[in-house]
Amino acid sequence: MNYMVQYSSPALDLSFAALSDATRRGIIDHLGRADASITSLAEKFRMTLTGMKKHVAVLERAGLVMTEKVGRVRTCKLGQGGLAAEAQWIEAHRKLFEARFDALDQVILEMKQEQDDERTSE
């Protein structure tokens, strides 16, 4: 890899990547209603314990989930940071999309203007 221009926000990298998997979105959805052990999540999502452990680790690294082990069971709950930064990025950029489509009217106006210009210069 060459040197990278640092636009990176590792936090957003991690959380958007975490959200890009349907199982993990499902886990967040579930934890929003009740805390859960790895085992119960693995059952719900029909997956091995090990597989579920990995998904939870990804969510944890992204700050979306917190876990605590008591005795032999590790309980998973929603994390502290909670989608705030992600919501902020999305909202900020959603405005750009909207602005762009407001601009459509503008473009249409410009096209009309061009046509008029051509007609005038003929």
Add this chain to the structure above:
Amino acid sequence: MNYMVQYSSPALDLSFAALSDATRRGIIDHLGRADASITSLAEKFRMTLTGMKKHVAVLERAGLVMTEKVGRVRTCKLGQGGLAAEAQWIEAHRKLFEARFDALDQVILEMKQEQDDERTSE
């Protein structure tokens, strides 16, 4: 792979995955201010044309960017769907996080209650 429980929303898979890369978030940011050719994006993000082409393809597949080739230049602009579904998912689930932390007060209350109970039963 075993059979998968269908929680999947391929659209969200694609768009969140697209957003998980800093370069691609940068591209969206840039296109929010001005349309751009592959070449100009490649220069701005210090990357080969081929590399940039791939990023744009990922964004296009996710519906976040539209492109049109006129002559030899392909112009990229923000797409139509524009982060609406993503914003919706995030907002819906952000509420779950908030609810969870409202519940913290509840937990603290319960702990207090337990202490009181212990004190009473001693």
Add this chain to the structure above:
DNA sequence: TGAATACTGAACCATATAGTTCACTATCTA
């Protein structure tokens, strides 16, 4: 104490991603 439960970690597999180079086509422009 011994069996069952809950998790953990290493190792493996198939596929995807982020980037490259190189060879090519298509379009401008002088």
Add this chain to the structure above:
DNA sequence: TAGATAGTGAACTATATGGTTCAGTATTCA
């Protein structure tokens, strides 16, 4: 028409992801 420009596509590399199995450790319960 020749050369420069803009993009495309195939092939390659290195690393990550999503899943598995298998062999462990730590806890709980009978």
